[in-house]
Amino acid sequence: MPRLTVIMGERRTEIPFEGNPTVRQVLMGKQVPVHHPCGGHGVCKKCALRMEGQLSPRSDAEKNLPAEMRLSCTTVLLGDACVWVNQDAMTAIQHDGIMQDVTLNPMDGHVGAAVDVGTTTVAVRLLDLHTGEVLGVETRENPQRAIASDVIGRMEAAMQNEGEALRRSICGAVEEMIGNLCKKAGVREADMRVVTGNTTMLYLYTGKDPACLSCAPFEADCLFDLKEGDTYFPPCMSAFVGADITCAVLASGMMDAQQTALLVDVGTNGEIALWRDGQMLVSATAAGPAFEGGGIQMGCGSIPGAVDKVWVEDGKIRYTAIGGAEPVGLCGSGIIDAAAALLDTEMIDETGAAEEDELLIAPSVFLTDRDIRSIQLAKGAIAAGIKTLMDEQGITADDIDVMYLAGGFGSHLNLASAARIGLIPQALVDKTAVIGNGALSGAHMMLLNKECMEKARSIAAKARTVNLGGNPTFTENFMECMMFE
Amino acid sequence: MQILSDISSALQRGKAKEVVALVEQAIAEQVPAKEILEQGLLHGMNIIGEKFKNNEVFVPEVLVAARAMNKGTAVLKPLLSAEGVKANGRVCIGTVKGDLHDIGKNLVKMMMEGKGLEVVDLGTDVSPEMFVQAAKEQNCQIICCSALLTTTMSVMGDVVKEAEKQGIRNQVKIMVGGAPVTEGFAAQIGADKYTSDAASAADAAVAFCAEMA
Numbered sequence: 001m002p003r004l005t006v007i008m009g010e011r012r013t014e015i016p017f018e019g020n021p022t023v024r025q026v027l028m029g030k031q032v033p034v035h036h037p038c039g040g041h042g043v044c045k046k047c048a049l050r051m052e053g054q055l056s057p058r059s060d061a062e063k064n065l066p067a068e069m070r071l072s073c074t075t076v077l078l079g080d081a082c083v084w085v086n087q088d089a090m091t092a093i094q095h096d097g098i099m100q101d102v103t104l105n106p107m108d109g110h111v112g113a114a115v116d117v118g119t120t121t122v123a124v125r126l127l128d129l130h131t132g133e134v135l136g137v138e139t140r141e142n143p144q145r146a147i148a149s150d151v152i153g154r155m156e157a158a159m160q161n162e163g164e165a166l167r168r169s170i171c172g173a174v175e176e177m178i179g180n181l182c183k184k185a186g187v188r189e190a191d192m193r194v195v196t197g198n199t200t201m202l203y204l205y206t207g208k209d210p211a212c213l214s215c216a217p218f219e220a221d222c223l224f225d226l227k228e229g230d231t232y233f234p235p236c237m238s239a240f241v242g243a244d245i246t247c248a249v250l251a252s253g254m255m256d257a258q259q260t261a262l263l264v265d266v267g268t269n270g271e272i273a274l275w276r277d278g279q280m281l282v283s284a285t286a287a288g289p290a291f292e293g294g295g296i297q298m299g300c301g302s303i304p305g306a307v308d309k310v311w312v313e314d315g316k317i318r319y320t321a322i323g324g325a326e327p328v329g330l331c332g333s334g335i336i337d338a339a340a341a342l343l344d345t346e347m348i349d350e351t352g353a354a355e356e357d358e359l360l361i362a363p364s365v366f367l368t369d370r371d372i373r374s375i376q377l378a379k380g381a382i383a384a385g386i387k388t389l390m391d392e393q394g395i396t397a398d399d400i401d402v403m404y405l406a407g408g409f410g411s412h413l414n415l416a417s418a419a420r421i422g423l424i425p426q427a428l429v430d431k432t433a434v435i436g437n438g439a440l441s442g443a444h445m446m447l448l449n450k451e452c453m454e455k456a457r458s459i460a461a462k463a464r465t466v467n468l469g470g471n472p473t474f475t476e477n478f479m480e481c482m483m484f485e
Numbered sequence: 486m487q488i489l490s491d492i493s494s495a496l497q498r499g500k501a502k503e504v505v506a507l508v509e510q511a512i513a514e515q516v517p518a519k520e521i522l523e524q525g526l527l528h529g530m531n532i533i534g535e536k537f538k539n540n541e542v543f544v545p546e547v548l549v550a551a552r553a554m555n556k557g558t559a560v561l562k563p564l565l566s567a568e569g570v571k572a573n574g575r576v577c578i579g580t581v582k583g584d585l586h587d588i589g590k591n592l593v594k595m596m597m598e599g600k601g602l603e604v605v606d607l608g609t610d611v612s613p614e615m616f617v618q619a620a621k622e623q624n625c626q627i628i629c630c631s632a633l634l635t636t637t638m639s640v641m642g643d644v645v646k647e648a649e650k651q652g653i654r655n656q657v658k659i660m661v662g663g664a665p666v667t668e669g670f671a672a673q674i675g676a677d678k679y680t681s682d683a684a685s686a687a688d689a690a691v692a693f694c695a696e697m698a
Contacts, residue, residue, distance in 0.1 A: 041635065041665060060668070156635050214636040215583025216610050286586075352543050369540045376543060469585035470609050478588070479545045 002054075005082045023051065023072040023083060028146055028165075034085060040073035040148065047072040053081025097406075097436025099251040102449040104132050109192035109230070111135070111185075113178045114443035116244060117197035117205055118142060119151055119268060120292070121408070122173060123440050126181040126190060132448050135185035138177045143169045144204065150268060150289065151200045155210040158203075167207040193231040194443040198242035198269070199223075202233055213239045216469075225457055232453070234446065235460035240284035245271045245406075247442025249459050250452060252404040252435050255280070260399055262386065264424070265406040265438070266291060266413070270382040273463070274389040280463045281392055285385035285474075290378035291332045291409055296371045300329035302412075307362050309414070310337035312344045319362045327362040333412040338367055339375050340417035343484055350485040352376050379423040380482035385468060386425065387477045392466055397425035406438035422484055488514065492525030496557065497533055499549030504557040518564035523601070526557050530599030537596075538684040544592060547683075551595035558598075572603035574694025577619040578629040579607030581640035586633035589663055589683070593629060596687035602694065613640065613647035620648070620657050626697050627690055630676075632663040641666070642674035658693045662686055 001016040004026050017026050024040050024047065034047055042061035048069045056076035058065075065071070072083075106112070106129040114125045122142050126135040144166050148154045158166055178190050195205060199220055203210040206228065212221050218239040225235035234243040245265060254261040254275050263273040268289050274281045293299025300306050305328035309320045319334070321327040330338060338361045342348045347359050354369040361367060367375075390396060403424070405413070411434055419426045435441070446452040468474040488511045495503040504526075511521050533550045536542040576597055580590050587609045594604045605623050607615060616628050628648065632638040641661050648654045658677040661670075671679035678693070680686040 042667065042669075152635055159636070215634065216585050351546060353541055373540065373543055470587060475588070479548050482543065482545050 002077065002079045002081075004077060005080075006085055007082065008085045017077060020056075020076050020078060023049070023070070023075050023077060023081075026077065027072060027083075034072055034146065040153070042071055042074040050084040051075060051081060053077075054079030055081055097251065097411075097438055097441045098433075099435075099438075099441035099445055100253040100256070102445050102452065105449045105451060106130070106132075107192050107194075107232070107447055107450050109190075111182070111187050111190045112192040112194070112447035113181070113190040114440055114447055115174055115178075115193060115195040116247075116437060116440040116443065117170060117174070117195060117201040118244070118439075119154075119198065119201060120145065120149070122170070122177070123437060124174065124177045124181060125440055125444055126178065126185060126187075127444065127447055128187075129192065129447060135187065136181040138181050140173065140177065142201075143173045151198070152214070154204060155200060155214045158210050159214065163204070163207060163209065166204045170201075170205055191230055192447060194234065194446050195231055196234050196243045196247045196439050196443045198244050199236045199239055200242075202236065202243060206233070218467075218469075223460070225460070232446070234443065234453070234456045237282050237460050237463040238284075238465040240269070241271055241273075241282045241463070241465060243456075244439035245273060245282065246456050246460050246463075247440075247446075248404075248406040248435065248438025249273055249275075249280075249442070250445060250456055251438040251441035252406070252433075254402070254404060255459065255462075259401040260395065261402050261404065262389075262400050262428070263404040263406060263438075264382070264386065264410070266382060266409045266423075267407055268292065268294075270385055272382075272385045272389055274393060276393050276395065278462075279393075280459065281389045281466050282463045283385050283389055283466045283468055285381045285468050287378040287381045288374070290371075290374045291335065293329065293331055293335065295374050296330065296335060297368050298329040298365055299335060299371075300331055302331045303328070305329070306331035307334040307338070307365055308412070310334055310341045310361055310417075312341050315345065317341050317345060317361060319365075321362065327365045329365060330361065330367070332409050333414060334361075335367070335371075335375065336379075336421060336423065337414055337417045339372065339484075340414075340420035342367065342372075343420060348372055348484070350483055352482075352484060375421070376482045376484070379421055380478050383422055383424070383481035384474055384477035387481060388468060388471065388474045389466060391473055391477070397427035400428060400431065403428045403432045404438070405432055405434045406436070408437065410434055411436050422481060486516065486520075486524070488516065489521065489525040489528070492521065492557065493529035493532070496526060496529030496550055496553045499546065499553050501549075501553040501556045504553045505560055508557045508560045512560070512564065518561050518568050519570045522558070522561055522565065522570070526554050526561075527599060527601055530554050530595075534596050534599055534684045534687065538682065544588065547592060547595055551598065554595075554599065573601040573691060574627065574698070575603045575605065575623065575625045576627040576629055576690055577605040577607055577616065577623065577625040578631070579611030579616065580609045580631045580633070581637055581644065582610055582612045583637040583640060584632050584634055584663075585609045586663075587631070589633065590629075590631040592683040593631065593662065593686045596683040597629075597690055600687045600691045602687070602690055613643040616644050617647045617651050617653065621651065621653055625657065626694050627658045627660060629660045629662070629686070629690070631661075632666065635665045638663065638665055638670065641676065645675045658697070660686060660689065660693075 304323035305325035
């Protein structure tokens with residue numbers, strides 16, 4: 001049988017295969033950190049790897065790649081071959097955050113695990129249910145990324161008979177993480193779990209068919225609030241706004257006070273909740289992967305050498321790179337800072353038009369004029385989502401008392417830069433509370449006080465979803481919010 | 486003619502009111518409607534289209550320019566039909582069933598109108614039957630399908646099949662586009678053309694219409 005040899009640093013693994021699969025098909029589910037952001041369609045070119053051996057001829061999609069580089073998703077194996085995979089440093093994953101104090105009135109059991117299954121990352125917090133003490137935290141990338149990195153790609157995979165593979169990969173990872181934490185804490189096992197995440201992630205975790213989430217009219221046939229064995233899944237609000245947001249709202253305590261409050265979780269999907277006069281409006285807006293470095297020519301994760309801070313000093317652009325390393329690319333916070341700095345130095349104007357094709361940020365690290373357009377689309381989608389919910393309530397940013405920023409990206413964001421490029425309203429910069437991983441904190445609260453389950457139910461029941469797709473107010477706002485003014 | 490270049494420049498700046506006033510003035514000055522359309526409105530829209538292709542302007546600028554053009558065209562319409570001026574071709578366009586993302590589709594529509602094509606907008610979530618029925622009833626030379634989701638793009642193949650089933654496949658060209666769509670995919674489902682951006686889509690549509698005229 002022919003073999004594919006995978007070389008990762010010092011490690012060599014030989015994987016036998018039958019027939020003529022693509023490299024992606026062979027690597028899938030093999031714990032190899034190769035991501036396919038476009039779902040293996042040969043579009044994004046992020047799965048380019050160095051390859052040698054008996055391979056199919058280069059496809060059109062591979063035209064502009066260096067000679068030894070091939071796309072894992074389109075290259076077909078014709079016989080023995082060799083592939084080199086970077087042991088690309090793990091992205092820093094958000095696992096802490098603020099939450100509301102709860103009186104101890106725990107769910108049944110001795111040891112509980114709060115689990116946040118994100119599209120990109122997974123975080124587990126182990127808790128002593130008798131004392132409320134945190135026994136440990138573990139994070140890792142969502143192993144489903146090896147199959148497809150975005151939500152749509154994963155739904156598509158599930159609908160093409162990979163649902164069981166997706167379920168096994170995430171459940172296996174979570175059980176392994178819980179096992180590791182138990183061992184470290186010296187406890188036998190966790191006997192209660194609260195697993196939260198966006199609606200699609202919970203569908204895939206429980207092996208449900210996500211077809212109803214994949215196309216219009218986007219109506220989820222299950223919104224959870226479900227107990228299966230020793231696992232509780234908190235309620236989702238809609239197909240787009242999941243249990244992770246219910247949990248983040250719970251953790252923020254935004255509904256506990258007489259206030260007008262906004263909660264925003266910026267990721268590939270921006271989820272937004274607006275609380276005012278006893279009413280909760282929620283929405284999700286497709287920002288795309290630009291803030292995670294996807295679709296940005298030199299975009300990257302939070303790896304050593306990623307430019308993470310950019311500012312202007314004496315009219316010159318300055319930067320820092322993670323680990324003080326030689327700059328290699330721009331991570332999410334760096335991308336937003338860089339765009340703000342380019343505006344301040346007038347290298348781009350308020351319409352996003354650029355003086356040059358390549359806008360230098362650090363030695364050999366630049367944003368292209370096309371990157372600027374991707375940033376405009378991404379930030380426009382989030383800002384327009386916020387504005388559409390405010391319009392629905394007839395208020396402006398000045399009427400908002402507090403904005404809770406949830407999620408890993410929000411924690412590293414420079415608020416002044418975010419306001420400079422118009423991602424968030426200027427009026428909210430000084431009213432922002434960064435709450436970190438609110439989803440995990442919400443699950444944590446539920447484990448320690450079972451009345452929080454009731455609270456989560458009431459949050460989900462109160463929430464009214466405002467659909468943005470095909471919504472004329474949103475389209476109007478989107479056009480306006482794409483500008484940098 | 487100065488007034489025609491004024492119309493073009495007001496349109497490029499997205500000044501709808503100014504465009505309408507200038508078009509009315511040109512009509513009063515007895516400039517033929519066809520000239521106002523081609524050397525004023527379409528001229529301006531073409532420049533915006535080129536700039537969009539070159540990344541010099543972005544979606545919002547295209548949108549305001551297209552709005553200004555539509556306002557100007559509305560004033561001209563009765564005169565154009567009186568002069569017997571016909572559109573360069575007729576296209577029906579929509580996002581496929583299951584897909585509600587219409588910004589790309591709207592851009593293509595604007596670019597096509599900017600090239601003097603008549604565009605029947607079927608909106609979002611359009612079934613293969615609706616595409617084909619519209620093409621038949623309104624004599625469209627081209628069906629344009631847009632999809633932004635990998636989960637919905639397969640519907641484009643159903644549009645091709647439906648056109649075959651209803652016996653109009655050799656009378657229409659089928660064009661496809663959207664972020665996940667590729668040239669390979671278009672070939673695989675038997676579509677006639679894939680373009681990667683709105684301006685090229687409009688160019689391709691004009692070429693098809695000229696070919697089929």
